[in-house]
Amino acid sequence: MIDWDDVRYFLAVARGGSVRAAAGRIGVNHSTVLRRIAQLEERLGAQMFEKLPSGYRLTAAGEEVLELANQMEASSHQLETRVFGRDQSVRGLLRVTLAPTLTAHLLMPDFADFARLHPEIEMEIVSSGELANLTNREADVAIRVVYDRKTLPLNLHALKGPDLFGGVYMSRDLLAAWRAGAPDPIRWIVISMHGIPDWASEGEVRTTAVPFKTTDGEAQIAAVRQGLGITTLSCFVGDADPLLVRVPGSDLHMHGTLWLLTQGEIRTTKRVRLFTEFISRRLAAYAPLLTGLSITRD
Amino acid sequence: MIDWDDVRYFLAVARGGSVRAAAGRIGVNHSTVLRRIAQLEERLGAQMFEKLPSGYRLTAAGEEVLELANQMEASSHQLETRVFGRDQSVRGLLRVTLAPTLTAHLLMPDFADFARLHPEIEMEIVSSGELANLTNREADVAIRVVYDRKTLPLNLHALKGPDLFGGVYMSRDLLAAWRAGAPDPIRWIVISMHGIPDWASEGEVRTTAVPFKTTDGEAQIAAVRQGLGITTLSCFVGDADPLLVRVPGSDLHMHGTLWLLTQGEIRTTKRVRLFTEFISRRLAAYAPLLTGLSITRD
DNA sequence: CATCGGTGGTGCAAAATCGATCCGGCTGGC
DNA sequence: GCCAGCCGGATCGATTTTGCACCACCGATG
Known part of the structure; x- marks a missing residue:
């Protein structure tokens, strides 16, 4: 089973274009992002990114995953919103x-x-x-x-x-x-x-x-x-x-x-x-x- | 920001009806489930479960969250399926x-x-x-x-x-x-x-x-x-x-x-x-x- | 009434994760 | 042509997380 939180790291890298940019957004050390992406790719058994010297670029598989990862994020945001909306x-x-x-x-x-x-x-x-x-x-x-x-x-x-x-x-x-x-x-x-x-x-x-x-x-x-x-x-x-x-x-x-x-x-x-x-x-x-x-x- | 993986623990508890049952499904110690649920509730600022002696039962807020958690799970499963489907x-x-x-x-x-x-x-x-x-x-x-x-x-x-x-x-x-x-x-x-x-x-x-x-x-x-x-x-x-x-x-x-x-x-x-x-x-x-x-x- | 299987909860030690740091390579601007 | 500013990657000590053993409790059952 994959760690759902790794998908959050995946999204950050896909958007930031590099491991370090993603680390900055999430607020963790870049080596953590490095390890979580490696873990996700290992568990999925597929490469999500091309590791270029200029940064991480999505592979074809990564592009397909991106869509579902966005869905997960949308659900997560709705979840937070709904809980917060109950707070009177x-x-x-x-x-x-x-x-x-x-x-x-x-x-x-x-x-x-x-x-x-x-x-x-x-x-x-x-x-x-x-x-x-x-x-x-x-x-x-x-x-x-x-x-x-x-x-x-x-x-x-x-x-x-x-x-x-x-x-x-x-x-x-x-x-x-x-x-x-x-x-x-x-x-x-x-x-x-x-x-x-x-x-x-x-x-x-x-x-x-x-x-x-x-x-x-x-x-x-x-x-x-x-x-x-x-x-x-x-x-x-x-x-x-x-x-x-x-x-x-x-x-x-x-x-x-x-x-x-x-x-x-x-x-x-x-x-x-x-x-x-x-x-x-x-x-x-x-x-x-x-x-x-x-x-x-x- | 909530840990997305905690939502997975939330789902397991919601379905299993108790912390220990959820731990069995996920394959971790029950105290881990206990702590992750506590962490999720703290970060969301709301109680997801009533802590009864007979187990954990969803609160009204938890019921609302359950729907979105299921959505996240569905997206996660689709994500895995899509990656696996590429594997030739x-x-x-x-x-x-x-x-x-x-x-x-x-x-x-x-x-x-x-x-x-x-x-x-x-x-x-x-x-x-x-x-x-x-x-x-x-x-x-x-x-x-x-x-x-x-x-x-x-x-x-x-x-x-x-x-x-x-x-x-x-x-x-x-x-x-x-x-x-x-x-x-x-x-x-x-x-x-x-x-x-x-x-x-x-x-x-x-x-x-x-x-x-x-x-x-x-x-x-x-x-x-x-x-x-x-x-x-x-x-x-x-x-x-x-x-x-x-x-x-x-x-x-x-x-x-x-x-x-x-x-x-x-x-x-x-x-x-x-x-x-x-x-x-x-x-x-x-x-x-x-x-x-x-x-x-x- | 004692027992047994189930529940949640709690310290403490071990294990896994994370952050800081350093390194080599690439690139673009001066 | 050099240097600054990126990049990914590796290492190691500190920190966090986890598992384990135990406890108290509750309800059913013999």
Whole structure:
């Protein structure tokens, strides 16, 4: 009889492409993965991978096994989801995933309020760059900005929130200096992988052709606060920052709509219901800030 | 993350009804099962079993989990089946399941011939009382006696063999003694759990009302050879035994039809094809013996 | 009422597994 | 052309898991 847990290692290697990558995902030493794969292949009596110097690649047999291994994983996830969905106690873990910017510049105070309100709920904010997969139980609730509602995952329950607008911002000091006849050039501050959005205009100010690139949203904000130039920001970031003002003559642009996503069986959990009700009220209160109506255009 | 192999232990306990029964099935110490179930419950954060003095019984949560655990098992079995089905080498394991009587009194010489013909095939004859489940990969080939072809499992591939007839037998010596005016009473020899089949008649001989019961087919044959009385036997047993004769005036009765069963993906294996072709030829040659036509009625 | 076969549970020693580390080989970028 | 960063593989000591023996308990049975 094969060890079912070995199939989990098999999946990790098949996806990671190498033993070491798989070990990183699972969180074990790579030699463990090596041994478990060898054990699985021995018990099945067939090679699942070609052992190349560049990594492990699936053989034809491995490709066929992959399909069933995915089925096992799906059943395992459903199993966990079903057990978790029965959990009606208030104490326990609640994992929320959302974009880092939303966490840092808008919702962290609300998360703190919620945590104070329910001290027995253990909270985990999964706020990395990638989208966490609710079906895989990487998180219980997701707060997402969705541009086209047709792109919402069909298997998830979605609760609509306010629309999200963005604008073009610069530092208050830089605007004053520019009005006084700026000595320094004004540059576009962009995130490398994104570039300048097509909707953004410079408004009344003039920028040099030489952009200033950052890899990270926080670095971008820090740069614009330093008066390096102008950049596009969500209104809830730019309008809430006393050091920043909208670039005169620039327009707002709708980024998308906020959605609260939960998964079927997990949604029935008391913790999840408490959180979604709490945070959707807070989001509704933030609607003017999010849509850019909190301040009057100057 | 849960250990997927723990789900296998969960299934064994759910089916066995107790930790010790599950340990017996899996082939480990019962304390191991105890610890793995405790680990699973801890990681899931829910009780799967009520710990009664009489054993482990599923909780409501456990019932819900059982369904998904079965799915995982089904995927695991399909996975093994698919890998095994790719195996086109002649060397390796071949497991055959069939009724003990068929093994001992008819086919063992043929199995021996096959093993001599293919010395690199490791053979295993699974000839316990219960039907082995091909879908669970407990065996690769099954030889079954089927009374109604509608009862054949639909998911298996079935190859029809000869019909199987039975009759009423007694020892040659007893018949002679009875014809000479028997001093001893002639008894019905029956297997306890079966009783006297409704189709069987005593023929010309007279039996006492007191039956002789055995638990086991081999004991039944030994008893009739000892001249204890008359009994129903398959023709291939009774006709092939020089010590036995059919009871004068008794009739034959069709027991059913022999079928060679294999499972879809496993059927494509070279070993399985070699075996089914070999054994179906032998079965065809045995047709007169199996249908009771090998000897003329006296 | 004692016994016997079944249950779950618990220390402790042995065995199997795992993690850290080192090694050789490959590859791509400077 | 060299070096850094991957890769798989092997080794060895530490850690975890397992098996074994035992216990208490419960129910049926003689």
